[in-house]
Amino acid sequence: MKSKNSKILRIFFLSIVSPDYSRSSVLLNYQSDFFSKIYIPFSGKSKSIIRDLLILKNEMRSDSAIVIMSPSHKLTFFARILTRSPIVLDAGWPLTDGVVSRGKQKGFIGHLVVSYLLDFVSFHSAHRILLESKAQSARVRRIYFVSKKKIHTSFTGFNETSLTGRVEKSQKIEELEKFLAKESKPLVVLFRGKINRESGIESILNSAKELGDETSFIIVTSAKNSLKNIPLNCFVISDITQIEMSYIYSIVDIALGQLSTHPRLKYTIPHKAFEAGFFAKSYLSYESEGIKELFPTGSAYLIDNVSVNKVVASIRDLSSKQLRDNLASAAHARYKQVASQRLLNANFESIIREC
Numbered sequence: 001m002k003s004k005n006s007k008i009l010r011i012f013f014l015s016i017v018s019p020d021y022s023r024s025s026v027l028l029n030y031q032s033d034f035f036s037k038i039y040i041p042f043s044g045k046s047k048s049i050i051r052d053l054l055i056l057k058n059e060m061r062s063d064s065a066i067v068i069m070s071p072s073h074k075l076t077f078f079a080r081i082l083t084r085s086p087i088v089l090d091a092g093w094p095l096t097d098g099v100v101s102r103g104k105q106k107g108f109i110g111h112l113v114v115s116y117l118l119d120f121v122s123f124h125s126a127h128r129i130l131l132e133s134k135a136q137s138a139r140v141r142r143i144y145f146v147s148k149k150k151i152h153t154s155f156t157g158f159n160e161t162s163l164t165g166r167v168e169k170s171q172k173i174e175e176l177e178k179f180l181a182k183e184s185k186p187l188v189v190l191f192r193g194k195i196n197r198e199s200g201i202e203s204i205l206n207s208a209k210e211l212g213d214e215t216s217f218i219i220v221t222s223a224k225n226s227l228k229n230i231p232l233n234c235f236v237i238s239d240i241t242q243i244e245m246s247y248i249y250s251i252v253d254i255a256l257g258q259l260s261t262h263p264r265l266k267y268t269i270p271h272k273a274f275e276a277g278f279f280a281k282s283y284l285s286y287e288s289e290g291i292k293e294l295f296p297t298g299s300a301y302l303i304d305n306v307s308v309n310k311v312v313a314s315i316r317d318l319s320s321k322q323l324r325d326n327l328a329s330a331a332h333a334r335y336k337q338v339a340s341q342r343l344l345n346a347n348f349e350s351i352i353r354e355c
Contacts, residue, residue: 010036011352012056014079015069016044023132023156023271024069024090030161030345035352042075049075053082060085065352071095073122080125086355089126092156093136093268094119094144101196101264120144127355130154130348133293136267152351155294155339158274162242172237173244179235180216180251187215187319190252190281192245192272195223200259200286200306207311208234215315218248249279254318257285259306269294276300277335282327284314294339299330 013028015021019039020029028037042052053075065086068076076089096115099108123129123146130152131137137151180188189208195201208217209231217234219227224238240248249255255276258265265288273294276283285291287302295302301323303314318324336343 009034009063010038011065011067013037013039013067013069014042014072014075016042016072016075020159020162022070023092025159026157026341026344027067027090027348028069029159030341032345032349034349042072044074049078050082053078057083065355073118076122077125087126088128088130088352088355089122090130092130092132094140097264101198126150128152128351132156133267133269133290135289135293139267154347155344156269156271156274157339157341157344158278160278160341163246170244172240173247176218176235176237183216183233185214185216185233187254188218188252189215189254189256189315190218190220190248191256192220193270195221195226198258198260198262198264203259203306203308203311204256205229205231206308207315210308210312211315218252220245220248249275249281252281253324254315255281255283257283257291259286259311261286261306265290274335274339277331277339280328280332282318282324283331284318295331295334299327299334301327
């Protein structure tokens with residue numbers, strides 16, 4: 001894979017989802033001084049995958065490598081046998097985690113078995129695997145019997161290059177501003193993310209109800225219609241742009257992490273944690289093994305239980321501007337130290353050179 005002229009070495013990023021989706025966008029969208037990065041969209045259907053990979057094979061040279069973008073694990077096996085090129089799977093986490101996170105639904109056991117087999121084959125087909133945390137790396141080695149030499153820990157990070165352009169005062173942002181002006185509360189708290197068992201959304205909504213006279217809450221989620229019994233001091237918004245999201249971060253005082261004790265939090269670090277670090281916001285989260293890899297003591301407000309009383313008391317504690325500023329500054333410094341887009345790409349390029 002190595003080339004005498006590294007500037008012409010090409011990396012093909014393959015995905016069955018958008019190039020801006022999830023962790024792999026942090027690697028794809030950062031301009032490299034040494035590699036050309038080429039995004040290739042794929043269908044999720046096996047026949048189309050085989051056809052498109054055979055076409056891609058004809059375009060590839062000896063100085064080319066392939067990155068399978070998260071969560072497109074299923075491409076890995078086909079890419080390995082059809083292209084014979086170095087394969088880096090930017091997995092982040094096993095697909096099985098998603099099945100477990102959604103909980104026991106109809107066909108749960110069948111989905112669990114299929115996802116495990118897909119993960120197993122994908123991990124063993126890749127030459128290198130990027131995983132989101134040290135805890136996740138150790139877990140994958142143990143559960144999927146993967147060689148330690150294959151695995152590299154690489155934080156998910158945040159696609160800083162997405163913040164181009166300026167905020168247009170869309171109707172959604174104007175409605176949010178009117179809500180906050182009417183509320184006129186001393187604190188504004190942000191929850192951003194999926195409504196699932198990991199988020200602790202019930203605890204968050206109940207805490208918001210308790211803090212009705214003290215705090216305004218902004219809830220950014222794609223599952224707006226699934227929320228019920230929303231307190232009056234909560235504003236729910238969905239389908240916003242990254243530029244709009246950056247504006248929301250600029251007006252909030254506290255960013256909430258995952259406020260549950262879900263087992264997956266031992267291994268995973270939510271994307272919003274990296275956002276909080278980048279935007280320099282005080283971050284309130286359950287004290288899990290995963291989050292402590294990014295935010296050790298002193299760089300986030302970590303709590304050892306997620307009862308409503310504990311969450312309410314923690315938010316009240318964070319009414320201290322001095323405490324918020326100290327945590328925000330520490331979180332931002334930590335982000336720059338271990339998870340900036342520049343740093344993650346430098347580490348990624350080192351891994352590519354080793355293939």
